[in-house]
Amino acid sequence: MNPCIQCGMCSGSCPYGESLDFTPRMLVLMSNFGEVRFTDTIWLCSSCYLCTFRCPSRIKITDEVLPKIREIALEREVPEELSRTLMNIMRYGNPFGLPQRERVGWVKELEFEVPFLEDVKRTDVLFIPGCYGSYHSRCREVTKTIARLFRMMDLDFAVLKGERCIGDHCRLLGEFGLFEELAAKNVKLLNRYEFNKIVTPDAHAFNSLKNEYPKFGLSANVLHHSQFFAENIENFEFDKLDYKVTYHDPCFIGRWNGDFQSSRIILERIGVELVEMKRNRENALCCGGGGGGIWLDSLVRSKVKERLSERRVREAYELGVDVIVTSCILDIPMFEDAIKVLNLDVRVMDISEIMMEALR
Amino acid sequence: MILVYAETFEGKISDVTFELLRKARELGDEIWTVVIGNAEIEGLGASDKVIHVEGERFNNPALHRYVLRKLIEKYKPKKILIGNTPIGIDLALGIMPTLVSCVDLDSKAKVVSYGGKVFVEVEFEGIYLINRGSFEPLKVDGEVEVEKVSIDVDKEIELLDVIKPEVDVDITKADVVVGVGRGAQNIVDLAEDLAESLGGVVGASRPLVDQGILPPSRQVGRSGRTISPKLYLALGISGAMEHVEGVKAKNVIAINKDRKAPIFRISRYGVVGDVEEIVPLLLERLR
Amino acid sequence: MICVIVRAVPDLVEGLEIEERDVRPYRYIANELDEYAVEHAVSLKEKYNERVEVIGIASEDAYDEIDESLYMAIAKGVDKAYKVKIPKTTSYKIADALSDFLKKFDIILTGTLAVDEFYGVLGATIADKLDIPYVGGVRSIEIEGDSVIVKKELGGGAYLVLKVKKPALFGILSLEKPPRYVPISKLRSVMRSAEIEELKVKVEEDVLDVRFLEPPKPEVEFIDGDPEEVAEKLAEIIRGLIS
Numbered sequence: 001m002n003p004c005i006q007c008g009m010c011s012g013s014c015p016y017g018e019s020l021d022f023t024p025r026m027l028v029l030m031s032n033f034g035e036v037r038f039t040d041t042i043w044l045c046s047s048c049y050l051c052t053f054r055c056p057s058r059i060k061i062t063d064e065v066l067p068k069i070r071e072i073a074l075e076r077e078v079p080e081e082l083s084r085t086l087m088n089i090m091r092y093g094n095p096f097g098l099p100q101r102e103r104v105g106w107v108k109e110l111e112f113e114v115p116f117l118e119d120v121k122r123t124d125v126l127f128i129p130g131c132y133g134s135y136h137s138r139c140r141e142v143t144k145t146i147a148r149l150f151r152m153m154d155l156d157f158a159v160l161k162g163e164r165c166i167g168d169h170c171r172l173l174g175e176f177g178l179f180e181e182l183a184a185k186n187v188k189l190l191n192r193y194e195f196n197k198i199v200t201p202d203a204h205a206f207n208s209l210k211n212e213y214p215k216f217g218l219s220a221n222v223l224h225h226s227q228f229f230a231e232n233i234e235n236f237e238f239d240k241l242d243y244k245v246t247y248h249d250p251c252f253i254g255r256w257n258g259d260f261q262s263s264r265i266i267l268e269r270i271g272v273e274l275v276e277m278k279r280n281r282e283n284a285l286c287c288g289g290g291g292g293g294i295w296l297d298s299l300v301r302s303k304v305k306e307r308l309s310e311r312r313v314r315e316a317y318e319l320g321v322d323v324i325v326t327s328c329i330l331d332i333p334m335f336e337d338a339i340k341v342l343n344l345d346v347r348v349m350d351i352s353e354i355m356m357e358a359l360r
Numbered sequence: 361m362i363l364v365y366a367e368t369f370e371g372k373i374s375d376v377t378f379e380l381l382r383k384a385r386e387l388g389d390e391i392w393t394v395v396i397g398n399a400e401i402e403g404l405g406a407s408d409k410v411i412h413v414e415g416e417r418f419n420n421p422a423l424h425r426y427v428l429r430k431l432i433e434k435y436k437p438k439k440i441l442i443g444n445t446p447i448g449i450d451l452a453l454g455i456m457p458t459l460v461s462c463v464d465l466d467s468k469a470k471v472v473s474y475g476g477k478v479f480v481e482v483e484f485e486g487i488y489l490i491n492r493g494s495f496e497p498l499k500v501d502g503e504v505e506v507e508k509v510s511i512d513v514d515k516e517i518e519l520l521d522v523i524k525p526e527v528d529v530d531i532t533k534a535d536v537v538v539g540v541g542r543g544a545q546n547i548v549d550l551a552e553d554l555a556e557s558l559g560g561v562v563g564a565s566r567p568l569v570d571q572g573i574l575p576p577s578r579q580v581g582r583s584g585r586t587i588s589p590k591l592y593l594a595l596g597i598s599g600a601m602e603h604v605e606g607v608k609a610k611n612v613i614a615i616n617k618d619r620k621a622p623i624f625r626i627s628r629y630g631v632v633g634d635v636e637e638i639v640p641l642l643l644e645r646l647r
Numbered sequence: 648m649i650c651v652i653v654r655a656v657p658d659l660v661e662g663l664e665i666e667e668r669d670v671r672p673y674r675y676i677a678n679e680l681d682e683y684a685v686e687h688a689v690s691l692k693e694k695y696n697e698r699v700e701v702i703g704i705a706s707e708d709a710y711d712e713i714d715e716s717l718y719m720a721i722a723k724g725v726d727k728a729y730k731v732k733i734p735k736t737t738s739y740k741i742a743d744a745l746s747d748f749l750k751k752f753d754i755i756l757t758g759t760l761a762v763d764e765f766y767g768v769l770g771a772t773i774a775d776k777l778d779i780p781y782v783g784g785v786r787s788i789e790i791e792g793d794s795v796i797v798k799k800e801l802g803g804g805a806y807l808v809l810k811v812k813k814p815a816l817f818g819i820l821s822l823e824k825p826p827r828y829v830p831i832s833k834l835r836s837v838m839r840s841a842e843i844e845e846l847k848v849k850v851e852e853d854v855l856d857v858r859f860l861e862p863p864k865p866e867v868e869f870i871d872g873d874p875e876e877v878a879e880k881l882a883e884i885i886r887g888l889i890s
Binding site: 369420421422425429445446447449450452453454455457458459460461471472473474475476477478479480481482483493496515516517518519520521522523524533535536558559590591593611613619624625627628629630631632633637638641642644645646 | 657659662663766767768772775776782796798801805807855856858859860867869870871874875879881884886
């Protein structure tokens with residue numbers, strides 16, 4: 001039994017609340033009585049964590065109540081785009097259905113060599129780009145930028161050829177079995193080598209590596225790249241950039257892991273003009289990509305008037321900024337697509353990309 | 361003797377038949393073309409003889425394999441040429457070796473297999489299922505000797521109905537798709553004309569569908585359809601990964617302002633330029 | 648009673664190594680259209696309470712890898728799974744070896760084509776061997792007494808609706824609704840409890856005289872010039888490509 005007081009804070013907070021057939025409040029209530037009803041709007045939740053963050057009874061709606069209902073839904077009817085993606089992860093270890101050996105294909109696009117941990121066995125920083133950072137053409141640009149920044153720092157770092165999907169979305173989608181297998185495989189691989197810390201630009205991978213993987217036997221110091229660069233900011237000499245920017249707090253860095261500062265420290269250091277969106281920090285609006293949302297584009301479109309990513313870029317655009325800065329790698333395709341749909345003129349940059357631009 | 365199967369549907373001989381006749385002529389042997397079902401026999405002048413198996417019942421293409429089987433037993437042709445089409449593929453037979461996805465046949469036959477990833481050369485004689493577009497059509501008008509043959513088939517397959525496509529087009533089945541992206545949103549009408557003149561249809565990237573300019577059935581990509589046309593003409597499409605995932609075209613031609621646009625990575629031909637300028641000029645020439 | 652034939656084929660995603668006399672896959676998976684056939688069979692079971700069996704066909708290299716797809720079929724509702732090991736051979740020899748086992752079924756389903764199939768079409772060959780009707784390119788199946796009603800794709804959104812007397816064999820091409828998803832925990836529990844029976848039939852070897860070649864890889868060719876020139880060249884190229 002969860003201690004729900006049926007206050008409705010969760011339903012009121014849910015950014016897709018008006019599109020849900022069963023609101024979080026109803027789902028929490030039903031799960032107390034063992035008979036849960038749901039429809040395909042169960043897939044709309046993008047794990048933004050607002051409901052859970054605000055719940056006065058501290059019920060784990062996003063990471064426990066909802067995934068358990070989704071676990072049942074998975075055995076019934078799954079939207080095709082989602083089943084295809086999960087099958088890809090099961091078969092190929094990434095949501096795109098691309099071959100494993102292409103995971104480190106971006107390394108060849110660099111002007112210097114990046115060692116593989118499988119070869120060198122030990123390193124200071126293990127860099128885990130995650131699936132989007134490894135395979136997605138736009139996100140790979142971020143991965144390469146980070147590698148170049150590491151290089152500028154003379155950092156001893158390496159990547160893994162055998163990295164597989166970290167699996168945070170699978171877990172939140174209720175595909176617990178798949179998540180457990182991915183975690184077990186990844187941990188087995190990680191434990192074979194020596195490194196001092198893991199750095200990843202994927203906020204979702206970061207969350208799982210930091211908070212879930214210890215249950216599978218990983219004991220590592222896990223940092224998000226924004227945290228790593230904020231800690232090492234003294235290594236960089238920036239030229240002041242004459243940009244007006246806003247910063248989007250990724251759910252999995254902000255609300256999920258309580259870090260609202262790292263990227264802002266970097267931006268302040270670069271010297272750009274930072275203006276805040278109305279919904280910022282713990283109240284930030286989600287990009288819609290989490291909890292599998294990035295794979296459910298058609299379903300989302302059929303259910304909602306305007307996607308979260310569109311609402312978010314509109315909110316940013318109204319501030320008259322040149323750049324929307326983010327630090328979650330999924331935000332980049334989410335926001336860039338939304339900008340195309342809305343026909344707006346604003347750039348999206350990862351925190352590492354704006355760092356690089358200020359270094360030139 | 362070479363037997364060419366004239367694919368017919370609703371009384372009309374399909375174009376692929378004339379492509380097969382071109383190759384059959386080249387091979388130099390005597391050509392018999394077989395027409396099954398009630399059909400208007402025209403353009404088959406390249407063959408030496410037409411075998412016509414008439415009968416209302418044989419307007420059902422699903423029975424053609426059984427008719428063909430009897431004809432093979434009767435006439436013992438060395439080579440049988442069939443178009444590798446939805447109807448033709450069912451004419452693969454167990455009584456004679458069949459080669460699928462054939463693109464050429466001379467001393468050796470050439471086949472495309474493994475999803476286009478491998479070419480195969482093979483010593484072969486039998487039934488060739490030949491991919492559309494492998495040869496130039498050879499349509500010759502004029503008198504040909506027609507022999508009417510009656511055949512009995514014992515298989516019970518009844519044609520109940522023919523379902524025609526619904527009003528909106530199915531982009532997954534088109535030979536030519538003209539894709540419009542955000543860079544081409546002002547020339548969707550021109551793209552429609554261009555598609556029409558090429559016998560194709562218009563597909564779109566996500567932004568155009570989201571803006572309601574084209575219906576979701578036209579969307580190419582991860583959250584839309586996967587297309588496999590002979591030609592994909594990408595107009596003002598940058599080629600984001602989500603889009604490119606749905607493009608399995610034999611040939612891609614892209615027109616885009618940005619030379620670095622990822623669409624060029626999957627293109628055979630590229631034009632760096634403004635679609636609004638080039639498309640009207642192209643349309644003039646293709647109409 | 649329904650039987651589905653599922654073949655292990657090269658996983659084209661992982662790629663192939665092409666040698667003159669051989670194609671070496673990095674990995675095998677179940678032929679996608681055969682898996683669609685499993686979906687259709689399971690739907691028929693749900694609708695008409697038919698018993699469904701599946702038979703996996705795999706070479707030595709793929710003999711273990713086919714298991715996952717067979718267990719997946721069981722998890723989806725298939726009643727019994729068999730598998731057969733094959734040497735380097737062709738559809739004709741497979742049909743010879745399997746027809747005895749298959750003759751007890753009144754509906755047999757498989758993919759219209761397998762990704763590595765170019766010499767003979769397995770479904771058609773088996774049907775002819777058993778002397779039963781064959782229809783390929785099938786999208787939907789319903790049972791009506793001693794007949795089966797199928798929709799056969801003609802492309803371009805057109806279909807034939809056919810009534811076929813049982814027993815018959817159908818080549819599957821597509822699905823009307825997305826494939827069922829099997830959560831991994833369910834798959835693993837089926838793997839622990841269910842068994843795959845090895846079918847002891849001898850498939851004869853049949854080696855073709857073939858050469859395998861890489862297809863030519865086109866790189867992008869930019870067409871330069873003023874717009875008029877570009878349009879002219881482009882029109883010519885387009886005519887060439889679609890003729």
